[in-house]
Amino acid sequence: MEQLLLLIFLPLVGAIITAFSGKSAKIVSTVFSVVSLGLALVIACNFIPNASTQFEVNLPWIADLGINFHAGIDGISMLVVLLTNLLVPIIILSSYNHEYKNPAAFYALILFMQCGLLLVFTALDAFLFYIGWEAALIPIYFICAIWGGKDRIRINMKFFVYTIAGSLFMLMGIIYLYLQNPAHNFDIQAFYALNLDSAQQGWIFWAFFIAFAIKMPIFPFHTWQPDTYTAAPTQGTMLLSGIMLKMGIYGVIRWLLPIVPAGVHDWGQVAIVLSIIGIVYASLIAFTQKDAKRLVAYSSIAHVGLISAGIFAFNQQGMQGAMVQMLSHGINVVGLFFVLDIIFSRVKTNKIEELGGIAKVAPHLALTFLIIVLGTVALPGTNGFIGEFLLLMGVYNYGIWASAIAGLTIIFGAVYMLRMYQNVMLGETNSLTITFTDIKGTEKLVLYTICALIIVLGIYPKPVLHLTEASVQHLLEQVNQKLNTVN
Amino acid sequence: MNIIITISITAFIVLYAGLFKANKALLPLTVVGLLTALGFTFCAWNGNAVHFGMMQTDNFALAFSGICIIGTLLIFLLTQNYFHAKSDNIAEYYTLILFALAGMIMMVSYKNMAMLFVGLEIMSVSLYILAGIRKKDFASNEASLKYFLMGAFSTGFLLFGITLIYGATGSFDLDRIQAYLVNSQVISPIFYPGVILMMIGLSFKIGAAPFHFWTPDVYEGAPTLITTFMSTVVKTAGFAAFLRLFAGALAPLHDFWVAPLMVIVCLTLFIGNVTALFQKNFKRMLAYSSISHAGYLLFSLIVLTKNSENNVLVYAAAYTFASIIAFAVLILVKQKTGSDSFESFNGLAKRNPLVALCLTVAMLSLAGIPLTAGFIGKYLMFLNVMTEYKTLLVAFAILNALVGFYYYFRVIVAVWFKDGAETELSAPVQYKVVLLVSVAITLILGIYPAIILNLI
Numbered sequence: 001m002e003q004l005l006l007l008i009f010l011p012l013v014g015a016i017i018t019a020f021s022g023k024s025a026k027i028v029s030t031v032f033s034v035v036s037l038g039l040a041l042v043i044a045c046n047f048i049p050n051a052s053t054q055f056e057v058n059l060p061w062i063a064d065l066g067i068n069f070h071a072g073i074d075g076i077s078m079l080v081v082l083l084t085n086l087l088v089p090i091i092i093l094s095s096y097n098h099e100y101k102n103p104a105a106f107y108a109l110i111l112f113m114q115c116g117l118l119l120v121f122t123a124l125d126a127f128l129f130y131i132g133w134e135a136a137l138i139p140i141y142f143i144c145a146i147w148g149g150k151d152r153i154r155i156n157m158k159f160f161v162y163t164i165a166g167s168l169f170m171l172m173g174i175i176y177l178y179l180q181n182p183a184h185n186f187d188i189q190a191f192y193a194l195n196l197d198s199a200q201q202g203w204i205f206w207a208f209f210i211a212f213a214i215k216m217p218i219f220p221f222h223t224w225q226p227d228t229y230t231a232a233p234t235q236g237t238m239l240l241s242g243i244m245l246k247m248g249i250y251g252v253i254r255w256l257l258p259i260v261p262a263g264v265h266d267w268g269q270v271a272i273v274l275s276i277i278g279i280v281y282a283s284l285i286a287f288t289q290k291d292a293k294r295l296v297a298y299s300s301i302a303h304v305g306l307i308s309a310g311i312f313a314f315n316q317q318g319m320q321g322a323m324v325q326m327l328s329h330g331i332n333v334v335g336l337f338f339v340l341d342i343i344f345s346r347v348k349t350n351k352i353e354e355l356g357g358i359a360k361v362a363p364h365l366a367l368t369f370l371i372i373v374l375g376t377v378a379l380p381g382t383n384g385f386i387g388e389f390l391l392l393m394g395v396y397n398y399g400i401w402a403s404a405i406a407g408l409t410i411i412f413g414a415v416y417m418l419r420m421y422q423n424v425m426l427g428e429t430n431s432l433t434i435t436f437t438d439i440k441g442t443e444k445l446v447l448y449t450i451c452a453l454i455i456v457l458g459i460y461p462k463p464v465l466h467l468t469e470a471s472v473q474h475l476l477e478q479v480n481q482k483l484n485t486v487n
Numbered sequence: 488m489n490i491i492i493t494i495s496i497t498a499f500i501v502l503y504a505g506l507f508k509a510n511k512a513l514l515p516l517t518v519v520g521l522l523t524a525l526g527f528t529f530c531a532w533n534g535n536a537v538h539f540g541m542m543q544t545d546n547f548a549l550a551f552s553g554i555c556i557i558g559t560l561l562i563f564l565l566t567q568n569y570f571h572a573k574s575d576n577i578a579e580y581y582t583l584i585l586f587a588l589a590g591m592i593m594m595v596s597y598k599n600m601a602m603l604f605v606g607l608e609i610m611s612v613s614l615y616i617l618a619g620i621r622k623k624d625f626a627s628n629e630a631s632l633k634y635f636l637m638g639a640f641s642t643g644f645l646l647f648g649i650t651l652i653y654g655a656t657g658s659f660d661l662d663r664i665q666a667y668l669v670n671s672q673v674i675s676p677i678f679y680p681g682v683i684l685m686m687i688g689l690s691f692k693i694g695a696a697p698f699h700f701w702t703p704d705v706y707e708g709a710p711t712l713i714t715t716f717m718s719t720v721v722k723t724a725g726f727a728a729f730l731r732l733f734a735g736a737l738a739p740l741h742d743f744w745v746a747p748l749m750v751i752v753c754l755t756l757f758i759g760n761v762t763a764l765f766q767k768n769f770k771r772m773l774a775y776s777s778i779s780h781a782g783y784l785l786f787s788l789i790v791l792t793k794n795s796e797n798n799v800l801v802y803a804a805a806y807t808f809a810s811i812i813a814f815a816v817l818i819l820v821k822q823k824t825g826s827d828s829f830e831s832f833n834g835l836a837k838r839n840p841l842v843a844l845c846l847t848v849a850m851l852s853l854a855g856i857p858l859t860a861g862f863i864g865k866y867l868m869f870l871n872v873m874t875e876y877k878t879l880l881v882a883f884a885i886l887n888a889l890v891g892f893y894y895y896f897r898v899i900v901a902v903w904f905k906d907g908a909e910t911e912l913s914a915p916v917q918y919k920v921v922l923l924v925s926v927a928i929t930l931i932l933g934i935y936p937a938i939i940l941n942l943i
Contacts, residue, residue: 064940065870134857145904153904161892168885171866175873175881 015111029107040085051474066185075471113139166211173207205263215248219278229297234341278305283412310391318394325387335372357429383457498585505578548596587613591724630708645688651681706774715814755782805860812849833907860932
């Protein structure tokens with residue numbers, strides 16, 4: 001129990017100390033993020049991979065309103081907690097080649113956001129979940145709007161209003177569930193046990209789904225995403241794409257499916273169709289992008305579309321694939337954005353056609369970039385393959401046509417990603433890239449760590465699959481059982 | 488009773504101190520007087536005493552009295568150098584504010600409608616003078632005149648309403664009125680227009696649409712500190728008076744007055760938010776945002792539950808302290824730059840990070856972001872109305888909250904993301920105290936609201 005509280009609040013303590021640490025904020029925040037990672041690993045080692053919720057904390061918070069500080073970790077939570085605490089130190093380390101103005105605030109906000117994310121990923125009380133959901137949003141808004149690029153104010157306003165609009169309607173859904181709950185609390189088990197008819201479930205489905213769909217984002221709720229990713233500082237983009245979008249996916253798994261299975265049954269098809277449209281649409285747009293950062297942003301929409309299709313297909317393979325792919329996508333996309341950031345910091349552009357021939361002058365970068373790209377396009381032997389394979393299998397079990405179209409993501413992805421790699425790294429060096437210096441120091445450390453993860457998870461994904469298997473199984477059984485009682 | 492006596496005596500002492508030019512003693516005297524009154528408020532807790540059948544200091548009255556006194560105290564701390572620069576006779580300011588406060592204490596604790604009227608008039612007359620206290624300033628005079636005319640007009644409505652209700656029930660006493668509603672088989676037809684007229688009269692006072700037209704001009708024209716007082720403490724007292732009548736005595740008639748109230752709420756939310764969106768002036772934006780908050784505050788009355796009153800208390804507390812921060816920062820900025828447009832806030836984060844941070848917390852609270860008091864306030868309102876599953880109404884309020892994000896975040900954008908004049912902006916110690924106390928209250932209520940949830 002104490003371990004979980006420590007896990008959640010260590011980043012918060014870190015954030016406060018970092019905020020007052022002035023010039024040494026970089027080091028202080030790195031220390032805190034690495035200790036958090038260590039703590040998450042300790043918890044993962046003590047975690048027994050069965051379906052139970054472990055390290056549970058249940059403290060009264062606002063007793064009059066039925067709000068408790070109720071948190072715990074099961075296999076699914078464990079995975080995203082590990083992802084969060086793994087990526088935060090990587091993201092902080094990736095900022096070492098930058099000198100942000102007012103670093104104390106920058107790093108404090110990152111750690112503050114980590115606290116919010118961990119709340120979201122461990123909360124077993126809907127109100128706590130909502131608090132975490134918003135607590136993660138505020139810091140990222142400031143990170144993107146203070147340290148972002150051109151037109152950042154307008155873009156981030158759009159992002160902020162979009163997400164908060166979704167979450168306010170989710171709050172309305174949560175209040176509705178609370179009022180339906182005879183025990184008058186926000187406990188997740190009580191919400192699972194509610195008997196709602198299918199009309200009610202339909203409304204709740206949309207209240208939650210839109211919030212999650214905006215966060216992921218799923219077509220047609222994605223319009224904030226490319227601009228925000230492009231205008232954000234690289235660390236902001238990494239936080240958004242690497243971790244924050246997993247909030248949406250996690251939300252679907254933890255809250256949407258088990259609470260309103262009949263709603264999912266009725267409307268899940270719409271969700272799958274939207275996801276698949278998103279895959280094709282985002283892939284096609286990615287083809288035409290001239291800016292590599294925007295290209296990766298759109299490719300992210302395509303990948304997330306596949307994950308969400310896999311979840312709504314609602315079977316063991318799809319769900320397990322989503323688990324693995326959440327982890328893989330987080331690692332890969334952070335790697336991609338970091339490479340683009342390195343390129344940008346050297347030559348001040350991410351325009352694909354202005355680059356070329358970097359491989360000749362920067363072999364280490366070329367190698368690591370290649371591995372990350374291959375991971376992203378799901379080459380067998382990389383982490384991306386396991387996830388996408390399982391996801392496609394899940395979607396296949398749902399419907400052959402769906403999987404045929406969703407499968408396009410792999411083909412399209414391979415084409416635009418490899419073409420991007422080719423144009424950026426291969427070919428003749430031009431006047432811009434001739435002076436390119438290879439990666440060194442922390443850049444090397446971060447990129448090789450990411451590559452190692454990509455390959456290790458690709459060859460030996462069993463620990464991840466094993467970690468989540470029992471919980472996923474349990475979730476499916478629970479939902480199917482509930483679905484049978486409703487019908 | 489002790490509370491009113493203490494405040495009134497303090498007011499007289501301060502007036503005499505002013506006569507003997509003891510300007511330095513004014514603030515300490517006032518603070519001591521208010522702290523004593525606050526002490527009496529705590530002592531009377533759970534006492535539920537009735538004074539001469541006219542006033543009842545139940546926990547409702549005491550809780551709202553407490554907020555009003557604390558709010559006034561914080562505003563007094565902001566007076567440092569504020570009045571001195573403008574007038575020699577500063578004792579008048581102190582006295583008038585104290586008298587207004589005494590009137591408000593009556594408004595929040597009346598048991599007899601005559602006391603409501605007396606309290607309201609004591610408060611209003613003081614405020615008419617305060618709004619126009621800058622004798623040579625045209626805007627201030629305009630504000631005062633407008634406020635006076637509108638105020639007198641609305642008092643007419645209120646009095647007429649009281650008269651009709653008296654005519655129907657034969658009593659000014661709230662309990663008797665309620666007993667009349669519960670017991671009599673047929674309610675006299677003149678009772679209903681009485682209720683509506685009182686609702687209109689009180690809506691004028693709290694600045695709810697469509698009776699809000701005086702608010703922006705008066706708020707803008709009056710000296711900023713007086714605006715602060717009017718839009719926070721005065722407003723809170725107005726709501727308490729409204730609640731005492733409608734959620735108390737007139738509660739049995741809820742089905743009748745909920746329809747006009749719903750119209751008022753929707754109009755207030757919509758007009759307040761949408762007009763605030765287009766303001767270029769920070770002070771005017773706050774004026775319109777205060778209208779929209781009036782809408783949220785009335786929101787709780789649409790569905791009367793046992794928590795309605797407490798919800799208003801929480802919301803009023805959240806709103807009061809966040810607004811005090813916003814106005815305090817406005818005074819600081821205006822003293823430095825001479826302007827109260829949004830542009831004058833540009834780059835505030837660089838000029839004074841502490842002030843910028845406090846203002847940010849205030850804006851987040853007014854917008855209703857979790858972990859601030861404002862969120863808890865809004866959440867309780869939504870929850871309250873959702874208990875009868877009026878989902879469309881809640882959805883409407885949510886859409887309005889979204890509009891609110893836009894204009895509150897415009898302030899945050901100006902403060903943090905825009906570059907402005909690089910001049911240092913120093914805050915006097917008293918301002919720092921007010922800002923930090925208000926921020927602390929805002930965050931504590933946001934993180935652990937349990938302390939205030941069951942007060943009433």
